[in-house]
Amino acid sequence: xxxxxxxxxxxxxxxxxxxxxxxxxxxxxxxxxxxxxxxxxxxxxxxxxxxxxxxxxxxxxxxxxxxxxxxxxxxxxxxxxxxxxxxxxxxxxxxxxxxxxxxxxxxxxxxxxxxxxxxxxxxxxxxxxxxxxxxxxxxxxxxxxxxxxxxxxxxxxxxxxxxxxxxxxxxxxxxxxxxxxxxxxxxxxxxxxxxxxxxxxxxxxxxxxxxxxxxxxx
Numbered sequence: 001x002x003x004x005x006x007x008x009x010x011x012x013x014x015x016x017x018x019x020x021x022x023x024x025x026x027x028x029x030x031x032x033x034x035x036x037x038x039x040x041x042x043x044x045x046x047x048x049x050x051x052x053x054x055x056x057x058x059x060x061x062x063x064x065x066x067x068x069x070x071x072x073x074x075x076x077x078x079x080x081x082x083x084x085x086x087x088x089x090x091x092x093x094x095x096x097x098x099x100x101x102x103x104x105x106x107x108x109x110x111x112x113x114x115x116x117x118x119x120x121x122x123x124x125x126x127x128x129x130x131x132x133x134x135x136x137x138x139x140x141x142x143x144x145x146x147x148x149x150x151x152x153x154x155x156x157x158x159x160x161x162x163x164x165x166x167x168x169x170x171x172x173x174x175x176x177x178x179x180x181x182x183x184x185x186x187x188x189x190x191x192x193x194x195x196x197x198x199x200x201x202x203x204x205x206x207x208x209x210x211x212x213x214x215x216x217x218x
Contacts, residue, residue: 013097014118014138017076018164018185022046022212023100025080025168025190028055031064037194038065040202042075044209046189050100052080053087059094066095080188082119085111092117100168100188102143104128109135120166124148126156129163139164139185146170150182157183173211180216 017023024041026049028034038049038061049069051061062077069075078098079091088099088111099112104121112119113136122143123129129140142148145167153165167179168188179187189212196204 013076016074017048017098017118017139020047020074020076021180021186021216022209023048023050023166023168023186023188024193024209025050025052025100025188026055026194027052027081027190028061031055031057031061034058034061035065035068036202037197037205038077040205041193041209042069042072044206045213046193046209047074047076048098048186049075049077050080050098050188051077051096053083053091054081059090062091062094062096066097082108084108088112088119100141102141104132106135109137122168126160129156129165130160133160133163139166141165141188142167142184144169145179145188150175150178150184153179153182153184173208173215176212176215177218 024046026034026037034051034055051058055061066077076097079096080100082088082099082101085107088108092115098118100120102122104123109119120139120141121132121137122141123132132140142165146169164185166186167184171187171189172192193208194205
């Protein structure tokens with residue numbers, strides 16, 4: 001019974017992540033910087049919060065945000081730049097609901113499965129993508145997106161129509177609609193989101209987030 005409940009909850013979480021569509025890939029300069037970017041991204045309508053392990057004390061930020069947003073039905077906090085099983089365990093212990101990496105690792109997927117969580121590996125070839133699918137990865141991160149381009153998704157969906165692909169790297173307000181039209185199930189938004197913090201403050205994150213959301217609604 002407990003196993004069935006865990007599987008049901010995990011499935012519900014996956015659908016929520018795809019419904020939210022945008023992943024805020026946050027590389028904070030500190031825990032507080034990461035938290036402020038996350039808060040302002042959520043204010044702008046980006047609800048999947050991916051705290052990367054390039055953020056100092058990333059698990060601390062994940063734990064704090066998970067607690068802060070515990071009552072919000074839209075926001076999902078996870079971890080990015082998960083480079084090892086150790087990172088995966090630290091993130092999950094801190095409350096991360098998903099794991100993302102720039103590479104494909106069967107060992108990280110094993111940790112995710114043990115904890116009824118999700119791992120979205122970074123892949124750039126059909127061989128890597130199929131290998132990730134074979135071990136149960138439900139969303140495959142297409143990385144680097146700016147190198148592969150939207151046409152990569154369209155072409156891959158020819159022979160493998162069932163795969164859910166999420167580009168990350170180079171996703172911008174100007175091209176996000178093209179990614180969605182090509183069939184991306186979600187997109188990762190990284191440096192563009194916090195690009196004006198130094199000059200315009202954290203409110204700029206909210207405005208940029210709103211611009212991304214509007215771009216796929218038009």
